[in-house]
Amino acid sequence: MTGNPPSGEPPDVEGGRSDDTLMTERAAEGDEDAFAVLVRGHAPSLLRLATRLLGDRAEAEDAVQEAFVGAWRSLPEFQGRSSFGTWMYRIVTNRCLNILRARRPQAPLNELPDLPAPAHATAPDRITEGRAALHDVQEALSTLSPEQRICWTLRTLDGRSYAFIAKTVGISEQAVRARVFRARRQLTHSLGAWQ
Amino acid sequence: MNNLPPETRTDPDDETLPCGRLLSQVWADWEEGVHDDHTAQCAHCRLAVADLERLESQVRSLDSDPAQQPVDATYFIDRVMDVVRLELRPGQPLPLGEADEDLRIMENVAARALRRAAEEVPGVRAGSCRLGGTPVNVDLSVHVPLTTPDVQALAQEIRERVDVTACERLGLHLGEINVRITDLVDDDAASPWSTRSPQSPRSPRSAQEGSAP
Numbered sequence: 117m118t119g120n121p122p123s124g125e126p127p128d129v130e131g132g133r134s135d136d137t138l139m140t141e142r143a144a145e146g147d148e149d150a151f152a153v154l155v156r157g158h159a160p161s162l163l164r165l166a167t168r169l170l171g172d173r174a175e176a177e178d179a180v181q182e183a184f185v186g187a188w189r190s191l192p193e194f195q196g197r198s199s200f201g202t203w204m205y206r207i208v209t210n211r212c213l214n215i216l217r218a219r220r221p222q223a224p225l226n227e228l229p230d231l232p233a234p235a236h237a238t239a240p241d242r243i244t245e246g247r248a249a250l251h252d253v254q255e256a257l258s259t260l261s262p263e264q265r266i267c268w269t270l271r272t273l274d275g276r277s278y279a280f281i282a283k284t285v286g287i288s289e290q291a292v293r294a295r296v297f298r299a300r301r302q303l304t305h306s307l308g309a310w311q
Numbered sequence: 312m313n314n315l316p317p318e319t320r321t322d323p324d325d326e327t328l329p330c331g332r333l334l335s336q337v338w339a340d341w342e343e344g345v346h347d348d349h350t351a352q353c354a355h356c357r358l359a360v361a362d363l364e365r366l367e368s369q370v371r372s373l374d375s376d377p378a379q380q381p382v383d384a385t386y387f388i389d390r391v392m393d394v395v396r397l398e399l400r401p402g403q404p405l406p407l408g409e410a411d412e413d414l415r416i417m418e419n420v421a422a423r424a425l426r427r428a429a430e431e432v433p434g435v436r437a438g439s440c441r442l443g444g445t446p447v448n449v450d451l452s453v454h455v456p457l458t459t460p461d462v463q464a465l466a467q468e469i470r471e472r473v474d475v476t477a478c479e480r481l482g483l484h485l486g487e488i489n490v491r492i493t494d495l496v497d498d499d500a501a502s503p504w505s506t507r508s509p510q511s512p513r514s515p516r517s518a519q520e521g522s523a524p
Contacts, residue, residue, distance in 0.1 A: 134454055137494070138437065138452075159391070180391075181387070304363060304366050
């Protein structure tokens with residue numbers, strides 16, 4: 117029982133600290149060169165995030181581009197309560213959530229119970245290590261609800277804490293834990309069945 | 312079941328393993344590195360953890376596949392900035408020269424020059440720079456090195472550089488120049504700009520600007 121995932125937050129969300137603060141101030145006042153510095157600094161990690169969340173690089177680029185352009189427009193009203201990096205992380209995550217929701221008809225978050233997962237103890241098949249191809253994982257991910265998928269990806273692939281995810285997507289920490297749990301249950305079953 | 316009675320179950324989709332433990336609790340314990348005698352010996356718990364471990368290692372190994380990693384993001388950054396440059400916010404026009412001259416400079420253009428002037432003072436980084444009023448007043452925010460021996464003297468030096476640049480390079484007559492020091496930064500941590508943005512025209516020592524006498 118080793119190999120627990122990291123539970124802390126990677127430091128990259130805070131970005132370049134002092135520089136970012138100044139560049140954000142400048143960009144808020146209309147300095148597009150300062151904004152270019154912010155885009156250059158944050159684009160790689162945001163593209164990685166969106167690609168993980170959506171599973172599609174081209175869609176991820178569109179999402180991150182729209183997030184940056186939206187940020188440029190709202191920067192004059194940005195109060196700087198969080199860092200630019202944290203703000204962008206939140207914008208991109210929520211944009212991706214909406215994109216996932218639009219992929220298939222979904223009831224609103226509060227009304228729809230998450231997909232019931234098949235019973236774990238009765239799942240006969242075990243997961244075969246290294247056998248499932250990327251395609252299988254993508255397929256399994258597509259069976260998750262958008263909310264499950266977002267919470268699970270931020271937790272498992274991006275290594276974020278439950279508290280951080282809760283703040284980012286605007287739901288309770290308990291709700292995040294429940295979604296990650298259901299996603300794990302669904303995924304262990306789906307991938308186990310395809311060995 | 313001993314330490315977690317069924318009524319503590321909050322998720323209707325949770326599952327009680329044959330040993331009596333909740334699956335969600337077994338996975339949460341694994342995730343937080345909590346071990347006890349039961350989990351070490353219970354076959355059901357170990358099987359449940361093994362499933363989750365396999366899942367996580369599998370998706371992580373696929374995630375770290377180089378083909379999944381973004382390559383050069385340069386073209387993407389250009390794409391974003393092309394759109395941004397269609398929506399510039401140049402700010403308000405400011406009067407230049409004498410009262411009877413009908414000359415104007417856009418606020419952003421002036422602010423850019425004044426920030427650069429402030430950054431000619433070694434170690435100084437400029438942020439917000441707002442201009443307005445009649446005569447034109449300046450509110451400038453800066454970060455200065457933690458090691459600055461005399462912060463007031465430094466602020467005065469910044470003020471002078473800004474004034475000279477406004478007057479001699481822009482022909483902009485300033486009223487008050489308010490310099491706000493918003494942070495004292497560690498010298499070691501304060502210099503990543505040159506590596507982050509080698510082409511940035513903002514660099515205080517950029518070739519086109521040269522150094523002030």
